[in-house]
Amino acid sequence: MAASASQWHQGGSEERVKAEIRRLRDAAEAKICARMMADSEPWITLRRDYDASLEVMSDPMREAYVALVDGEIAGFVVLLMHGVFVGYVQSVGVAPRWRGRGIGTDLMCFAERRILRDAPNVFITVSSFNTGAQRLYERLGYDVVGELEDFIIPGHSELLLRKTSAALTEFGMD
Numbered sequence: 780m781a782a783s784a785s786q787w788h789q790g791g792s793e794e795r796v797k798a799e800i801r802r803l804r805d806a807a808e809a810k811i812c813a814r815m816m817a818d819s820e821p822w823i824t825l826r827r828d829y830d831a832s833l834e835v836m837s838d839p840m841r842e843a844y845v846a847l848v849d850g851e852i853a854g855f856v857v858l859l860m861h862g863v864f865v866g867y868v869q870s871v872g873v874a875p876r877w878r879g880r881g882i883g884t885d886l887m888c889f890a891e892r893r894i895l896r897d898a899p900n901v902f903i904t905v906s907s908f909n910t911g912a913q914r915l916y917e918r919l920g921y922d923v924v925g926e927l928e929d930f931i932i933p934g935h936s937e938l939l940l941r942k943t944s945a946a947l948t949e950f951g952m953d
Contacts, residue, residue: 798846899950
């Protein structure tokens with residue numbers, strides 16, 4: 780479930796900004812991110828409401844990070860570092876006023892560095908209708924490795940993407 784799509788781009792050609800990225804600290808920050816998620820695409824189409832978004836942001840089994848610009852939460856990324864797809868980027872989102880300014884790219888690069896410390900693969904899914912995010916992930920070097928038809932909502936697929944540094948056995952995770 781990806782974000783930062785130019786299809787819904789409300790930002791513009793503003794100057795690129797550099798965000799500070801750090802762990803989500805408290806319930807107030809989780810609520811800000813959950814509202815950002817629930818009020819924007821692709822989550823509107825995917826029917827992820829505020830309560831479900833808050834659950835994702837607050838789950839202690841996930842690693843949640845925020846991107847700050849001048850102390851304001853400009854975006855977030857949520858990672859799963861356990862289970863079958865260790866290194867799964869579950870959600871990444873950028874506030875409408877900060878889109879098109881490099882925050883989504885910074886969040887993804889941060890997520891990659893974090894994941895690749897502990898695993899050789901970065902996985903993410905992107906909705907078939909989210910063409911802007913697909914372009915971002917392609918630019919960042921992700922390959923489509925599978926398609927899950929009608930996975931979340933009828934008539935749309937989730938594309939499974941992967942970026943790899945090594946096979947599991949070469950990384951020592953066998």
